[in-house]
Amino acid sequence: MAFSDAVPKTIKQGTLGGRSLSARQGRIGSNWTVLVLFLPPALLLFTLFVVIPILQAGWYSFFDWNGYGRPDHFVGMRNYLLLLKQHAFRTALTNNVLIIVVSLVVQLPLALWLATLLAQRIRGAVAFRMIFFLPYVLAEIAAGMIWRFVYDGDYGLVASLAHGLGFQSVYLLADRNLAMYAIIVVIVWKYFGFHMMLYIAGLQSIDRSYYEAAEIDGATRGQMFRRITLPLLKPTIVLTVFFSVIGSMQLFDLIMPMTRGGPSDSTQTMVTYLYSYGITRMRIGFGSAVGVTLFLICVIFAFGYKKAFMRNE
């Protein structure tokens, strides 16, 4: 235990030494002009495109408004109450939770496992890294369309497989009970490479001498993984979990080309729900309420998580 506690501290000292801190302070003091010149554009853009829209959405969410003219029909909390009553919204919320759970339980361990294999300097590791990373490079819409073809019950890969094995063709994306799982497979396929890359980077920064020392002490592979790899990789794992959760909550463009949230809303997520029930129905007030809810969930998670796990980053 003491071993794993001590290591991160020494690493931290190396990067955040006292010298660099004081140098930074000096820089801020002497470069007022740079600050005055460079802060306003960023601050202005941030205010204009982030802060103001958030406040506006909060304001609109109290109105019954179709987006034309000014909102004038104040309805108080009605949009939020409607939201809670909506079956489709509950499905969307459940789906989001499901995606998060699968991301954490399947996707990240898979990525970590592959990373431990591919972080070593073995033949072909680079090629495999590339192959596993490829899905992440693909645009979401393109990936969604490709998988729509794969899942197609008439012409797709799944159909040929089923026929080849002598089964009736299945229409995964048309089935209320299966469509969401079909999509989750795509999500895992699409993003595990990204997390794998982060893990590889994390693994490669671990000093080999720890493993050598452990080997001399007679540690098994499992012990090394639990006592050296995991603790030293903790900052990376904390980060990937964060990306994973926030990414799952914002999932939209992968689903639209595959199912658009259907059949019968069974594959809605919060954002596809917002799009189909807010924007395409010209219910901007209601959509804003969805947006605000999503925003609150994300903010609470982000700050809570940061406070709990990322205090030292």
Next chain:
Amino acid sequence: MLKSLGRRRAVRTLAHVGAIAGMLAGTLMVSTAALADTTVHWLHLEQNPPIVAYWRQVADEYEKAHPGVKIDMQYLENEAYKAKLTTLLQSKSAPDIIYSWGGGVLDEQIKAGVIKDITADVDKSYSDQFNPTFWTAFNRDGKQWGIPHLASEVAFFYNKPLMQKAGVDPTTIKTWDDFLAAVKKIKAAGITPIIAGGADKWPLHFYWSDLALRIGGEQAFKDAMAGKGDGFASQTFVKAGEMMKQLTDLQPFQPGYLGATAPDAYGQFGDGKGAMELMGDWLYTSQKSGAANGKGISDADLGMMEFPAVKNGAGKPTDTLGGVNGWLVTKNAPPETVDFLKFFVTLDHERYMANHGFFIPVMKGASDEMQNPIYKKIADDLTHSTYHQIFYDQFLGPNVGRVVNDVTTDLASGATTPKEAAQAVQDAWAMEH
């Protein structure tokens, strides 16, 4: 060292700012130069290249006859258009001419004051050339808000060889019961009776609205809109759901229909994967372009029949379901805009488009020379229509319309009951009115 770096950066930033300012000034000059002429921005959703080419040709003719006026055609994809329109109409760069399906969305646009009242620009000699049903689709409280351009009808299209193979004579299908019997017979013959694009939902809402139209007629729909009785939860709409369920219980659609989009379904029908499809007349062209061989079902093999009647229904068999689509002029459009539209929608042009099978015209006599038997039949149906019901999902407005699409798709897949479906539509309607 640090200081000089900062200064150098500052200089570079200033240089960038200067460059951007220069570019801005350049754009401003270009746009003032363009203002000397008038440009009419025309936003359309047409994907079919020959149609777009013909429209461009008409626009070129107008430009030639009116020096100084430019017609700028802009294209947006259907769903993207619907999603963007609200924002687009309120921006400074709103297009001058926009596409419209009339109905509830038009009402919202009028209420918001983003559409121009063109009553004064269209005199009686112009409006009299239109079939009154279609002209008044863009009329609200005696004011004219748009110019209709094309009409459509929803009907059953069928694949003659497949029907023959199943031993079904489509000409004998007169009532819903006949239709159900035919579906059973086709299915028994090992053929998929009906193709549907369930992922897009609206193709399935045709069944519910057509049935309601046959059961309750014009009156039931008007009563529901006026909030009389139980509104959309009334007997007519519950019964429409029950009769739709009679059909869907037979599992008449192609496997995986809930995952198929409307264009997927056009292609499947064109490929002969099913015997029938309930669709608007545009299926005639889309099944050809969507088919795997690019040809689809030939004219000789393609048949069409009106939606069957319902026993003891209040609706007439001559009542039609479909759309009337046209063009609206936005609030800040230049005065030349309406002039161009009147140049664009004329008997000659309508006739040309009808004769080339582009679509069903809305002006009197424009369909007289139509050669295509299917289009001719649809044009006749529409001319003699006793009541033309505009698509529910357009007419009831963007929100209630989508609720109709949702619940009818759920009805088809068994996710809801006829009663719940009708009630959901009524709840959505009541909340807005």
